[in-house]
Amino acid sequence: MGKIGRHNYEAYFLDYIEGTLSEAERMEMQKFLIANPDLKEELDTFEMVELSSEASSPIYFGKEDLKREANTALLESDYLMIAEVEGVNTKEEKQRLSEIIKEDQSKLSDLAIYHKTKLKDSNAIVFQEKEALKRKSVIYLNFKKVISYSSAAAAIIFGFIYFNQIENRYTPINNSNSIAWNIEETVSEPSSLFAVSQEVETSIESKIIEESEKAESSEKRQIEKIEPLQSSKFAALASGDYELKPKNQDLIVNNPIDLETKERVFAEENKKVDYIPIDQYAKNQIQDKLLKGKSLSENLNEGLAALSDDKVSFDIKTSDANRIQKFALNIGKFSFSRTN
Amino acid sequence: MTVKEYNSTVDQFSDGVFRFIWKNIRDSEKAKDIVQDAFIKLWENADKIASDKAKSYLFTTAYRRMIDIIRREKKQGNWDEVKALEYSHNQNYSGISEVLEEALNKLSEIQRSVIMLRDYEGYNYNEIGEITGLKESQVKVYIFRARKLLKDYLVSVDNVI
CATH class of the missing domain: 1.10.10.10 (Winged helix-like DNA-binding domain superfamily/Winged helix DNA-binding domain)
Structure with missing residues (x-):
């Protein structure tokens, strides 16, 4: 290292502090310091700045701040602030966040900014074509059912109109004072049918003439027109020697004045005609072919149940004054409603 | 889901689905198409989907359709070009x-x-x-x-x- 002098004394000082000077070199350095007292202070300073082992291992107090959350890889403070905004912080995490903000007040403004990252609902953006997406209720009808119900309805309507509006054919009941006779009568009310039946009991003679005239024009009910009896025939008839025979051989009159007998035979004649009143015919057809032996209400109930999947309800909404505001009939997927 | 419930779903959720898609792709026509597709699928499956699940079904369907479109357009090279314009900084x-x-x-x-x-x-x-x-x-x-x-x-x- 050479002789100590003002050009190299620092090396001697360092070795002296580190304890690596030999005894001779230390003696030499002591003599040098006596000769140069100004450097003695510098040596003292050197001794003061000697670093202790503790001072060489500093403690960093911000370790926690550098750590990252395991899943998001965010800093703990960021993670806790976002979790706070998200509303998913546990009680412990809230406490930890509170401590972080206490230690560093600038984190409070960061938290405020995080709150601003929440997107606000914007009503400015709307879908303009909603109506095009909507669907209308479509009733998918079973064709057979449609035909069946339509026929039933038509028959019912027809029968109803027939009973009320059109000419009705009927057979009055025979009794001891009157004869049964087929007539055509126009009625306006079903309830007046029986009253009319009483009224139409007219005199026997007029009915015979009337019916005879009709019979002439009718092929079906053509009967032998009773010819006026000649006096000779009348005499023979009276004596029982003459039998009046009509052309069709169905009507046999033994006594021309026995009108009662003639009327009875004529009534029996009519009974033989294959005639069913139209209303009865319609009823039979409806009952046999459309209603299939069931009542109309049973058929309607079954049809309604099939359409509605057994889900039928009737909702009524009333006001405070107990007045109906709205009502709705819900049949399966179909709803019929009205608002007053 | 009844027709009435389906129509109610249109009123309630079509805006939300449209906004969700539009804000992602910024293309009104494509967003409309996606919304319409989603509602058509909902209608086609109306008998299987309860009305309270309709919203989730719509968003799921619309989201997946959107991702398909984005991926397809990325392959075609349209997407990056569009994004470059849309992402230009606005001060x-x-x-x-x-x-x-x-x-x-x-x-x-x-x-x-x-x-x-x-x-x-x-x-x-x-x-x-x-x-x-x-x-x-x-x-x-x-x-x-x-x-x-x-x-x-x-x-x-x-x-x-």
Whole structure:
């Protein structure tokens, strides 16, 4: 290292502090310091700045701040602030966040900014074509059912109109004072049918003439027109020697004045005609072919149940004054409603 | 689901689905198509879907359709071009909403989707996972990272202004 002098004394000082000077070199350095007292202070300073082992291992107090959350890889403070905004912080995490903000007040403004990252609902953006997406209720009808119900309805309507509006054919009941006779009568009310039946009991003679005239024009009910009896025939008839025979051989009159007998035979004649009143015919057809032996209400109930999947309800909404505001009939997927 | 319930679904959710898609792809016509497709599928499956599940079904269907379109257009090279224009920086902000809209465009598709489902529609992590096909934990990560990016963007814009 050479002789100590003002050009190299620092090396001697360092070795002296580190304890690596030999005894001779230390003696030499002591003599040098006596000769140069100004450097003695510098040596003292050197001794003061000697670093202790503790001072060489500093403690960093911000370790926690550098750590990252395991899943998001965010800093703990960021993670806790976002979790706070998200509303998913546990009680412990809230406490930890509170401590972080206490230690560093600038984190409070960061938290405020995080709150601003929440997107606000914007009503400015709307879908303009909603109506095009909507669907209308479509009733998918079973064709057979449609035909069946339509026929039933038509028959019912027809029968109803027939009973009320059109000419009705009927057979009055025979009794001891009157004869049964087929007539055509126009009625306006079903309830007046029986009253009319009483009224139409007219005199026997007029009915015979009337019916005879009709019979002439009718092929079906053509009967032998009773010819006026000649006096000779009348005499023979009276004596029982003459039998009046009509052309069709169905009507046999033994006594021309026995009108009662003639009327009875004529009534029996009519009974033989294959005639069913139209209303009865319609009823039979409806009952046999459309209603299939069931009542109309049973058929309607079954049809309604099939359409509605057994889900039928009737909702009524009333006001405070107990007045109906709205009502709705819900049949399966179909709803019929009205608002007053 | 009845016709009445379906029509009610149109009224309630078509705006939300349209907004969700439009904010992702910024193309009104495509967004309309996606919304219409979603509702057609809902109608076709109306007998299988309960009305309380309709919203989730619509968002799921629309989201997946949107992802298909994005992927297809990325392959065709249209998407990057469109994005470059849309992401151009706009400094004429008048409020936090606009800045946030701008920031939203900086996010990845998945980050943008999950955060919109979270904030606009109020879905929880599990529901968002069902819509996007992600695990709940993944959804949480995407949302947290998205918020960090949004916050950084807000701070950076604040510094610029």
